[in-house]
Amino acid sequence: MTWDQMQELMWPATAETLQMVGVATVFTVLLGLPLGLLLVLTDRGGALQNVLLNRVIGVIVNVGRSLPFIILMVALQTFTRTVVGTSIGWQAASVPLTIGAIPFFARLVETSVREVDGGLLEAVHSMGGGTWTTVRKVLLPESLPALVSSVTTTIIALIGFSAMAGTVGGGGLGTLAVQYGYQRFETTFMWVIVAELVVIVMAIQLIGDILVRRLTHRDQATGVTRLLRSRRDQTVEDEELVLPH
Amino acid sequence: MITTKDLTKVYRSRGREVTALDGVDLHVREGEVYGVVGTSGAGKSTLIRCVNMLERPTSGTVTVDGLELTGLPGQEHRAGRDxxxxxxxxxxxxxxxxxxASRTVQQNVELPLEIMGLDRTQRRRKAAELLDLVGLADKARNxxxxxxxGQKQRVGIARALAGDPKVLLSDEATSALDPETTRSILALLRDLNRQLGLTVLLITHEMDVIKSVCDSAALMRGGKVVESGELTELLATENSELARELFPLGEFGHGRPGNTVLEITFQGDTSAQPFVSQLARTYQVDINILGAAVEHIAGRMVGRMRVELPGGHQDNVVPIGFLREQGLQVDVVNEANGAVA
Structure with a gap:
């Protein structure tokens, strides 16, 4: 297999993967974020305390998380067809990807939002803010770095899931790797695809980390990072002393 | 300005009941700084949270500026519109x-203004005013x-004043600060109280806070108010526990057995009178001063002195009467164990 042949196959497959992961991410965030918030708010001591609802959502989320993706994909075939009109191709694959990722993301949202200091909610209550205000002005903005980091983790998990979409004709890089590398013994091509996936995952992680760092305004550095940072600051100061003005 | 009547708060968890407030009556007058002091677990934190209904009292009423808050609908975690x-x-x-943490100083001060529904320009102007008031105009973008x-607490104060409140509640506002910063924050609270006519209800576990800014104080223990009143009145009250805590005489001498030991408290004008020499001249008694201290409490000069007079209590009825006539508060200390009789 020549490099040109590989490229001809790789780029459309890359586009498919990015499309299905992109669409799935958008819908996962749109649906998983409110679900995660609901898990926090309906919990005991929450603003919308409703123990029964909380239990029900919790069970649904747990069931959703424990289903193997392959089974979910097959089980959802009829549903997928009614939603997107087909059960093959990247459009069809994005439906089970979304459904599979929502509970995963919702739990991450729950954890992130729980990290917000209860004192902040109390402060907003003392200003006369209601539940919606606390969500909009405190819970979401204060947990934004953690939420962005959750989205990063979810996208990467989705890329992993998307490889399995090939088994039901979902397309994408995963399908390609299985078809050529596994079934036709094009080992080199398989490794090229794996390398590409690694690069994509690393790039997404990097972008996510940069965003998180930009969004974080509190001093979260601990241990080694704090040590390094303080040392670096010190060096800068030393240089400033030496530099002629 | 703030009145609580028979306020009770009982926490129930797993069948156990804990009474945090046990029939608290509090009366904070308009324009005063009122301090509630007590050790941790005395219920003072619950009390201040009940004043703005962050905690709903189990029974009793809370009235702030003529409005009975306990009558307004809402559950523990969801307040009604009113x-x-x-x-x-x-x-x-x-x-x-x-x-x-996600907002700048200015945006933090703007938060309550957003909740009130002010537009951007109004919010900016008000926030700038408030930051100027607390001396942090240059930190707006930090x-x-x-x-x-200390700067954080100044931002907290600016934010609390955003709605032009008549009442400011301070929940241990200086407890996380060092002594010097504490003083500057307390001075700021005092200034705001005077400049804006702000009524301040603060809770603290430090007597120094009460001493330096409060007009009135209440001592809480086990969910009950044990003692309360204006500081100047409390200091004039015999055997007042708060007065003793506010103005401890420390390790002064207890005098010789058989003699009478007096504790004399004087405030304001009386501190200018030379009552010791008057007493000595008039009654020809030898006065031994065991200890004395003068302090500023609630903006007034207050002094306390422990003196020893020869002879038992019966021998000194007349001199004690003389001192009381001068407007001094005189406590007779039991010579046997040094406790106040």
């Missing part, structure tokens, strides 16, 4: 500042993580 409106007129500052504790 209660939320009422809270906008009650500022609150917290021990751990509770500033939003994030809380870049500020010191």
């Amino acid at each position: 209660l939320r409106e009422a809270r906008r007129r009650i500022g609150m500052v917290f021990q751990h500042f509770n500033l939003l 994030y809380p993580s870049q500020l010191s504790g």
Whole structure:
């Protein structure tokens, strides 16, 4: 297999993967974020305390998380067809990807939002803010770095899931790797695809980390990072002393 | 301005009941700084949270500026519209500042203004005014993580004043600060109280806070108010526990057995009178001064002195009467064990 042949196959497959992961991410965030918030708010001591609802959502989320993706994909075939009109191709694959990722993301949202200091909610209550205000002005903005980091983790998990979409004709890089590398013994091509996936995952992680760092305004550095940072600051100061003005 | 009547708060968890407030009556007058002091677990934190209904009392009433807050609908975690409106007129500052890390100083001060529905220009103007008032105009664009504790609390105070409240609640506002910063924050509270006519209800575990800013104080223990009143009155009250805590005489001598030991408290003008020499001249008694201290409490000069007179109590009825006539508060200390009789 020549490099040109590989490229001809790789780029459309890359586009498919990015499309299905992109669409799935958008819908996962749109649906998983409110679900995660609901898990926090309906919990005991929450603003919308409703123990029964909380239990029900919790069970649904747990069931959703424990289903193997392959089974979910097959089980959802009829549903997928009614939603997107087909059960093959990247459009069809994005439906089970979304459904599979929502509970995963919702739990991450729950954890992130729980990290917000209860004192902040109390402060907003003392200003006369209601539940919606606390969500909009405190819970979401204060947990934004953690939420962005959750989205990063979810996208990467989705890329992993998307490889399995090939088994039901979902397309994408995963399908390609299985078809050529596994079934036709094009080992080199398989490794090229794996390398590409690694690069994509690393790039997404990097972008996510940069965003998180930009969004974080509190001093979260601990241990080694704090040590390094303080040392670096010190060096800068030393240089400033030496530099002629 | 703030009145609580027979306020009770009982926490129930797993079948056990804990009474945090046990029939608290509090009366804070308009324009005063009122301090509630007590050890941790005395219920003072619950009390201040009941004033703006962050905690709903089990029974009793809370009235702030003529409005009975206990009558407004809402559950523990969800306040009704009327209660939320009422809270906008009650500022609150917290021990751990509770500033939003994701917002700049200015945006933090703007938060309550956003809740009130002010537009951008109004919010900016008001926030700038408030930051100027607390002396942080130059930090508007900084994030809380870049500020010191004292500066954070100033932001907290500016934020609490955003709704032009008549009442400011302070929940251990200086407990996380060092002594010097504590003094500057207390001075700021005092200034705001005078400049804006702000009524301040603060809770603290430090007597120094009461001593330096409060007009009135209440001592809480086991969910009950044990003692309360104006500081000047309390100091004039015999055997007042608060007065003793506010103005401890420390390890003064107890005198010789058989003699009478007096504790004399004097305030304001009386401190200018040379009563010791008058007493000595008039009654020809030898007065031994065991110890004395003068302090500023609630903006007034207050002094306390422990003196020893020869002879038992019966021998000194007339001199004691003389001192009381001078407007002095005289406590007779039991010579056997040094306790106040």
